[in-house]
Amino acid sequence: MSNIRKAFENGKAFIAFITCGDPDLETTIRVVKEAAENGADLIELGIPFSDPTAEGPTIQGANLRALTGGVTTDKIFDMVKELRKDVTIPMVFMTYANVVFSYGAERFIKTCSEIGIDGLILPDLPYEEKEEFHPVCAKYGVDLISLIAPTSENRISQIAKDAEGFIYVVSSLGVTGTRSEIKTDLESIVKAIRTSSEVPCAIGFGISKPEQAKKMADISDGAIVGSAIIKIIEKYGKDSPRYVGEYVKSMKDAIA
Amino acid sequence: MSNQNGRFGIHGGQYIPETLMNAVIELEEAYNHYKDDPEFNKELQTLFNDYAGRPSRLYYAEKMTKDLGGAKIYLKREDLNHTGAHKINNVLGQALLAKKMGKTRLIAETGAGQHGVATATAAALMGMECVVFMGEEDTKRQALNVYKMKLLGAEVVPVTTGTATLKDAVSEAMREWTSRISDTHYCLGSVMGPHPFPTIVRDFQAVISKEIKQQIMEKEGRLPDVVMACVGGGSNAIGTFYNFIEDEGVQLIGCEAAGRGVDTFETAATIATGKLGIFHGMKSYFCQDEYGQIAPVYSISAGLDYPGIGPEHAYLHDIGRAQYVPVTDDEAVNAFEYLSRTEGIIPAIESSHALAHAMKIAPAMDKDKIIVITVSGRGDKDCAAIARYRGENINE
Numbered sequence: 031m032s033n034i035r036k037a038f039e040n041g042k043a044f045i046a047f048i049t050c051g052d053p054d055l056e057t058t059i060r061v062v063k064e065a066a067e068n069g070a071d072l073i074e075l076g077i078p079f080s081d082p083t084a085e086g087p088t089i090q091g092a093n094l095r096a097l098t099g100g101v102t103t104d105k106i107f108d109m110v111k112e113l114r115k116d117v118t119i120p121m122v123f124m125t126y127a128n129v130v131f132s133y134g135a136e137r138f139i140k141t142c143s144e145i146g147i148d149g150l151i152l153p154d155l156p157y158e159e160k161e162e163f164h165p166v167c168a169k170y171g172v173d174l175i176s177l178i179a180p181t182s183e184n185r186i187s188q189i190a191k192d193a194e195g196f197i198y199v200v201s202s203l204g205v206t207g208t209r210s211e212i213k214t215d216l217e218s219i220v221k222a223i224r225t226s227s228e229v230p231c232a233i234g235f236g237i238s239k240p241e242q243a244k245k246m247a248d249i250s251d252g253a254i255v256g257s258a259i260i261k262i263i264e265k266y267g268k269d270s271p272r273y274v275g276e277y278v279k280s281m282k283d284a285i286a
Numbered sequence: 287m288s289n290q291n292g293r294f295g296i297h298g299g300q301y302i303p304e305t306l307m308n309a310v311i312e313l314e315e316a317y318n319h320y321k322d323d324p325e326f327n328k329e330l331q332t333l334f335n336d337y338a339g340r341p342s343r344l345y346y347a348e349k350m351t352k353d354l355g356g357a358k359i360y361l362k363r364e365d366l367n368h369t370g371a372h373k374i375n376n377v378l379g380q381a382l383l384a385k386k387m388g389k390t391r392l393i394a395e396t397g398a399g400q401h402g403v404a405t406a407t408a409a410a411l412m413g414m415e416c417v418v419f420m421g422e423e424d425t426k427r428q429a430l431n432v433y434k435m436k437l438l439g440a441e442v443v444p445v446t447t448g449t450a451t452l453k454d455a456v457s458e459a460m461r462e463w464t465s466r467i468s469d470t471h472y473c474l475g476s477v478m479g480p481h482p483f484p485t486i487v488r489d490f491q492a493v494i495s496k497e498i499k500q501q502i503m504e505k506e507g508r509l510p511d512v513v514m515a516c517v518g519g520g521s522n523a524i525g526t527f528y529n530f531i532e533d534e535g536v537q538l539i540g541c542e543a544a545g546r547g548v549d550t551f552e553t554a555a556t557i558a559t560g561k562l563g564i565f566h567g568m569k570s571y572f573c574q575d576e577y578g579q580i581a582p583v584y585s586i587s588a589g590l591d592y593p594g595i596g597p598e599h600a601y602l603h604d605i606g607r608a609q610y611v612p613v614t615d616d617e618a619v620n621a622f623e624y625l626s627r628t629e630g631i632i633p634a635i636e637s638s639h640a641l642a643h644a645m646k647i648a649p650a651m652d653k654d655k656i657i658v659i660t661v662s663g664r665g666d667k668d669c670a671a672i673a674r675y676r677g678e679n680i681n682e
Contacts, residue, residue, distance in 0.1 A: 080579040081448060081565065083457045084303050084464070090447060103577050127301050127564040132578025154301045154564070158291065162564075179305035181467060189304075203305060204465030 032173050033148045034120045034195040037072035038230040043196075043252030044069060044243070044282040045232055046259055046274075047124060049076040049092035051101030053267050055109045061263065064275035066117050069282030071252065072196075073117070074151060077106055077125035084153035086207030088257040091264065103133055107141055114146040122149035122175065122195070130163060139166045149173035149195045157189050178223060178231075179203075180214040190227035197223060199250060201235040207257050209236030217249050240284030247285035255281060292481020295604055297597035300480040302460070302567045309467045314482040316387045321489065326386065333378045334493065337411070338368045340375075342494075344501035344658070350628050357511070357651035359644060362498050362660040364522060365633060371663030372494060372522040373404040377473060379490035381408035384471035391415040391470045395459040397424055397452035397518070398589035398636065399431025400663055401475030406440035408473075416440035419458040421451040424588045431667055449582040452518070452592045456566055476519025477596035480567030484596050491525025498658055499529050506656060512647070514539040515660040516639040517610060518554070518590035520599045522662035527608060537609070540599060541639040543585035544612035554583035556595040557603055557610035565593075570600040586615040586675065589636040589663075617642040619675055622665060634663035635672065 037043045046065045050058050062073055078093040078101060085093065110121070123142065130138045130152065142150065150172055155162060160174065167174040173195030178186055180203055190197060199219060201212045220231055233246040234254030243253040262277055263270040292298045300310060320326040334340040343363040351359045364372035381392060392409045394416070396402030402418035409416035418435050422444040425432050435442050448454040456479070463472040477484045477491070495513070502510055513530055515523035517540035530536040542555040553559055556571050563572040565580060573581035573593040585591040595610075602608035618635055621642035626632045633641060637660070644659050651657070665672075673680045 081453065081457050083460050083566070086461075097579065128572075128574070128578040128580070130578075131564050132561075132574060132576070153303050154567070156300060156302060156304050156307050158300050158307070177304045179303070179307075181305050181308050183308060185304075185307065200305060203467065205461045 032195050034072065034122070034173055037120045038196070038251050040071055042247035042285040043071040043230070043232055044278065044285060045072045045074060045234070045252055045254040046070040046278055047074040047076060047254065047256030049078055049089065049096055049260060050106045050109065051078060051096035051099055052092040052260070052263055053095055054099055055101065055105060057268050057270065059109060059113055060271040061274050062113055062117060064271040065278045066119050068275040068279040070278050071119060073119065073121045074124045074254070074256070075106070075110070075121055077103060077123055077129050079126040079129055082126060084205055086205040086257065088260050089206050092260045103129060107145055110145045110147060120148045121146065122151055123147055124151040127152050127154050127162065135163050135166045139163065139170050139172050142172045143170035147172065149175050151175045151198060153177065157185065178219065180219070186219065186222045187226040190223045193227050193229045195229065197227065197229050197231045198254065199231050199233045201233050201237070201246065206235055208238040212236050212242065216246070220250050240280050243281050244284045253281070253285055292485060294598045294601035297568065297570045297600040298481055298484060299569050300567060301564050301569065302480045303464055305464045306467070309463070310480055310482065312387070316383060317482055317486050320383055320386055326382065330379055330382055333382065334375070338374045338378060339366060340493065341497045342366050344498060344505065346505070347629050350625070353628060354645060354648040356649040356653065357655035357657045358653065359648060360502065360510070360656065360658045361631070362494060362526065362658055364494065365637070365661045365664035369400070369404045369407050370666070371400040371404065371634065372491060372525060373401040373475060374407070375493055375525065376475065376487045376490040376521060377401070377404040377408045380471065380473045380486065381412050381414065384473070385412055385414070387471065389469055389471040392473045393417045393419070393459050393462050393470055394473045394475060395452065395455035396420050396475065397455065397591055398587065398634070399424065399428040399435070399667065400589060402440070402442070403431050403434050403438070405473050406435040406438035409440060410438045417443060417462070419443050419445050419455040419462065421449070421455050422446050423450040424452065427588050427671055428667055452588065453580065476521040477524045477598060478519040478566060478568060478594060484568070484598055487521050488524045488528060488598060491521050492528040494522065494525035494660060495527060495529035498526070502656070502658065509533055509536055510656040510658045512537045512539060512657045514541060514640050514644060514657065516541045516590060516636045516662060517595060517599060518543065518592045518636065519594070520596040522660055524596060524598055526660040527602070531607060538602065538607065539643065540608055540610045541613045541643045542610055543587055543590035543639055544614045545584040545586070547614055548612045552584040554585040554591050554593065555612040556593065558612045560593070568597050570597045571595055586618065587635045587639065589634070590639065611643055613639040613642045619672055621645055622668065622672055631661065632665035632669070633661045634665050635668040637662045
């Protein structure tokens, strides 16, 4: 059974996204630890990419700051090894297909399994292109996370029946970023997923406030928050870990 | 050339967010329906002929031929099309298709501004809304085209992310499409991006080689020895090559922008300096670092200033059917000035890359050989920038 399941055994899951190396890897380590200690059930570690086409301005900014700071895939692998000395909750990488492809799928995914990365989220790898990496992920026991969007419609059952780890339900059209209101009929999407899959579903994109997270977690198995955390890191920089910790606690308390 | 999943050999595919998948599937279905529809093709042909001014001329460049002293040189005059470049061929096709699909809004990326102007033109003609994304750097290099797009009723959004050039404009247009799909068609300007775009754009641009073939048979009674074109994403080049791919005796040459040279970091020559990767919806060759971060490429030509190449070109390169050669800024500027002086034709700086390579190879070829070079666009838009390159400051 996937290690990611553990994230959903503690009530509704709170999933925190953090861009590695923003503003530096030392801060990332402290932010992840604070998030884990304050109730995060799963951490999505973003490996920055030069041209993150699925991200809004906030996470684009984090990618740019991290890359400008000299972060690389190898340095992030080393950071994860360091983190795994203390952090036991499931962790996945979120990055773009070219980061994995250029490193060599086998080499990248094998390293993931060795350092304790449980899954991989690649927003530019839809169902049709899964075979690019899935056989290697299966070989090393790293879950390739599927995304389902408001536009997926007839594709939901096909995607859901092959899903592993958890299903990332994209709440809204567009790119990542906080939104004042989420209008998509997510209840019917989650219902449609449930008919084809037992895998937990977490909703992400646009969630920033505790009441939004509660609403999303009520209709699914958890809430994913990225841009709101990145904004805290952007604001407080090296001092951000304790503020992220406080924020994560407020969010986990709201949904639990 | 492409199979069911839009693959050209190992290249191509659909590496895009799930949010866009049904949109590209819907586009593929609509395209497959309309591409053989006589009514659609009749409408498109009428637009090509009466609106865009097709067929474009195949011109024997006699002075250039004599001056270079080798192969006989013909110029395929895509610069004479309405809006001044080959871009209109693809845009009229896609805009008509989008209209049939019930879309009311076109979005596009643009580098040099030619594709943006063409899209704004088609949108005006067909009564559609139009938003064009253009790197802020390019809005400065090509200020006149920004004005033209606005004049035609389009909104121009300057893109400030990344290197603020063509690749960033593509990323931003993709982001915009993800957020508004139901009424919007992304009118991609080159043979790149996710399937079915490389196939659709190629088919609409294939009119170039279809005409060259007819015209050269009429003028020379035989096929050319070499056909060549400049390559950024590669739409005018694939259009120039496509109907000659089966004719093994015809050499196909694509001319990439080498910028300040392929041994510098200031280059956009993908085949010469890139490696296999996945970006902007496709697997192909890209300029990138060892960790797969896309390189900030450079060329004097905003239209060729792109870190990738279309998947069908990557495939033609793999199988050795086409050759891709790098041409520097300097060589292109020389060719820009040369054609202006010699033939009284001011070519786009993009097209000048192909002309520059022809100037290198033609003198060594026999006089009975024939080269066809596609002049993909007119150079009016480049005059101010080239003047600056030569140290002369003029107002646009």
